[in-house]
Amino acid sequence: MTTRTLAVLSAGLSVPSSTRLLADRLTTATVAALRARGDDATVEVVELREHAHDLADALVTGFPNAALTTAIDTVVGADGLIAVTPVFSASYSGLFKTFFDVLEPGALTGKPVLAGATAGSPRHSLVLEHAVRPLLSYLRAVTVPTAVFAAADDWAGGGVDQTLAARIERAAGELAGLIAGQPVASRPADPFADPTTSFEDLLRGQ
Amino acid sequence: MQFGVFTVGDVTPDPTTGRAPTEAERIKAMIAIALKAEEVGLDVFAMGEHHNPPFVPSSPTTALGYIAARTSTLQLSTATTLITTNDPVKIAEDYAMLQHVSDGRVDLIMGRGNTGPVYPWFGRDIRDGIPLAVENYQLLRRLWREDVVDWSGRFRTPLQGFTSTPRPLDGVPPFVWHGSIRSPQIAEQAAFYGDGFFSNHIFWPKEHTQRMVEYYRRRFAHHGHGDPDQAIVGLGGQVFIRKNSQDAVAEFRPYFDNAPVYGHGPSLEDFTSQTPLTVGSPEQVIERTLGFRDYVGDYQRQLFLIDHAGLPLTTVLEQLDILGEEVVPVLRKEFAARKPAHVPDAPTHASLVAAAGGAHDTTVHAVDDVTGRTVEGAQA
Numbered sequence: 001m002t003t004r005t006l007a008v009l010s011a012g013l014s015v016p017s018s019t020r021l022l023a024d025r026l027t028t029a030t031v032a033a034l035r036a037r038g039d040d041a042t043v044e045v046v047e048l049r050e051h052a053h054d055l056a057d058a059l060v061t062g063f064p065n066a067a068l069t070t071a072i073d074t075v076v077g078a079d080g081l082i083a084v085t086p087v088f089s090a091s092y093s094g095l096f097k098t099f100f101d102v103l104e105p106g107a108l109t110g111k112p113v114l115a116g117a118t119a120g121s122p123r124h125s126l127v128l129e130h131a132v133r134p135l136l137s138y139l140r141a142v143t144v145p146t147a148v149f150a151a152a153d154d155w156a157g158g159g160v161d162q163t164l165a166a167r168i169e170r171a172a173g174e175l176a177g178l179i180a181g182q183p184v185a186s187r188p189a190d191p192f193a194d195p196t197t198s199f200e201d202l203l204r205g206q
Numbered sequence: 207m208q209f210g211v212f213t214v215g216d217v218t219p220d221p222t223t224g225r226a227p228t229e230a231e232r233i234k235a236m237i238a239i240a241l242k243a244e245e246v247g248l249d250v251f252a253m254g255e256h257h258n259p260p261f262v263p264s265s266p267t268t269a270l271g272y273i274a275a276r277t278s279t280l281q282l283s284t285a286t287t288l289i290t291t292n293d294p295v296k297i298a299e300d301y302a303m304l305q306h307v308s309d310g311r312v313d314l315i316m317g318r319g320n321t322g323p324v325y326p327w328f329g330r331d332i333r334d335g336i337p338l339a340v341e342n343y344q345l346l347r348r349l350w351r352e353d354v355v356d357w358s359g360r361f362r363t364p365l366q367g368f369t370s371t372p373r374p375l376d377g378v379p380p381f382v383w384h385g386s387i388r389s390p391q392i393a394e395q396a397a398f399y400g401d402g403f404f405s406n407h408i409f410w411p412k413e414h415t416q417r418m419v420e421y422y423r424r425r426f427a428h429h430g431h432g433d434p435d436q437a438i439v440g441l442g443g444q445v446f447i448r449k450n451s452q453d454a455v456a457e458f459r460p461y462f463d464n465a466p467v468y469g470h471g472p473s474l475e476d477f478t479s480q481t482p483l484t485v486g487s488p489e490q491v492i493e494r495t496l497g498f499r500d501y502v503g504d505y506q507r508q509l510f511l512i513d514h515a516g517l518p519l520t521t522v523l524e525q526l527d528i529l530g531e532e533v534v535p536v537l538r539k540e541f542a543a544r545k546p547a548h549v550p551d552a553p554t555h556a557s558l559v560a561a562a563g564g565a566h567d568t569t570v571h572a573v574d575d576v577t578g579r580t581v582e583g584a585q586a
């Protein structure tokens with residue numbers, strides 16, 4: 001049985017937050033879908049609220065501190081990523097975006113990602129399609145076709161609405177399928193490994 | 207081991223008074239700092255090169271030439287010389303000239319410059335940063351080592367039968383370090399030529415410097431210049447010193463909090479633990495600096511940044527007094543006691559001349575257009 005690592009990025013600000021709640025639902029469903037395919041899963045959660053100061057510092061100094069480095073390594077090194085943001089002012093939250101802003105170029109290339117968003121109104125539901133998905137596409141992540149949006153209406157009635165549950169199920173199945181079809185994630189290339197291009201070739205302009 | 211100071215020449219308001227120095231005041235302050243560095247027994251003064259406000263040192267060799275005339279032992283260096291946007295022909299000429307007027311007290315630290323808009327002002331493009339550094343430096347080396355150069359490349363007009371004058375003093379080009387905060391390709395360049403590698407060591411955590419230096423040492427050996435621990439390493443560093451550490455922290459905090467580059471970010475305490483910045487007593491600075499050796503190995507040059515973020519000149523001169531009287535003598539002794547005999551010192555003009563088997567005048571005399579004879583030929 002292969003053990004996969006699933007990173008969960010939640011940009012919710014309140015504790016508990018509906019963003020984290022959605023992230024947890026997506027995580028549970030994805031782990032179940034992986035098990036159904038014969039893979040085990042380890043879940044590592046990154047709560048961005050805990051790194052708000054670290055992220056601001058990284059913007060100003062140009063380097064991530066130790067705590068933020070750990071969070072970045074968790075996300076970059078995982079087999080798959082569940083990324084959930086609240087909708088602020090008709091887009092992802094600034095905190096959510098800042099995390100992606102401080103990643104090294106290429107850090108998420110090829111990474112299977114399930115995107116989720118929460119909001120107070122269903123009128124924000126396309127934020128996932130017009131903001132979050134293009135961001136992940138730019139980063140060359142592989143985003144599953146089903147993105148999961150949950151507004152206040154979806155949580156109404158004290159339980160998860162059946163339509164929302166179905167979307168979670170479908171999205172989790174898509175993410176598990178992408179992860180299970182890939183070799184176990186390797187760490188990104190070491191920038192301090194011996195160069196693959198010789199310096200003589202660099203001198204010749206190659 | 208060499209100890210010194212480096213300045214980026216920022217014209218920054220003093221956050222405690224709100225007053226910014228004039229360019230004239232800042233330039234004179236840099237010169238005063240250089241003269242004081244020699245007076246208190248430091249070895250090196252290095253000046254940055256920038257072409258955009260708030261920085262004033264656009265013409266380092268002019269300033270270093272003046273400083274050369276007013277000093278006698280101080281090694282004059284740069285931090286850094288822009289190998290990307292300067293014409294390598296002009297670097298070859300300017301620094302060979304500086305070598306002659308300073309009797310060889312010159313070396314250079316090469317850097318690329320990280321400000322995109324500056325490149326087009328000099329006809330360049332920041333996206334070519336690494337290829338420019340590679341091509342320009344290769345040409346610069348040839349201009350200093352070959353009397354007559356035929357050359358063509360990607361970034362400048364070809365040279366046919368070109369002689370860069372003056373020829374390097376005693377036939378020995380200045381020693382060159384390569385500086386880069388985060389590009390392994392530049393550490394590779396330093397290793398390829400057996401040049402020095404200078405790590406900024408101010409803005410990033412020590413783990414990053416450690417990886418860059420380890421890479422450079424490993425590649426230095428790979429390219430056949432010696433063992434990894436014989437590579438030539440320089441480090442930056444940032445200190446603020448008072449007799450009592452609480453006084454140092456209280457006095458430096460407003461400068462830290464408002465500093466260009468990292469101000470308005472992490473707290474002084476966080477930045478001190480995350481980076482090599484040391485704010486405290488002479489003993490604390492000594493202990494921290496000796497600790498640099500634990501992660502980069504025995505190294506050859508330590509430069510401190512002490513004059514940025516609007517610190518007034520009088521304060522900077524006091525810092526130099528403390529460095530010269532209480533810090534550097536101890537560091538000199540302690541580093542020397544730890545350094546194995548097979549680890550070389552930083553090359554100087556004297557050591558390079560000795561390694562070349564003595565001084566050779568390499569003056570290239572002009573050829574008479576009509577007779578085809580040189581001055582030497584006419585005298586013979």
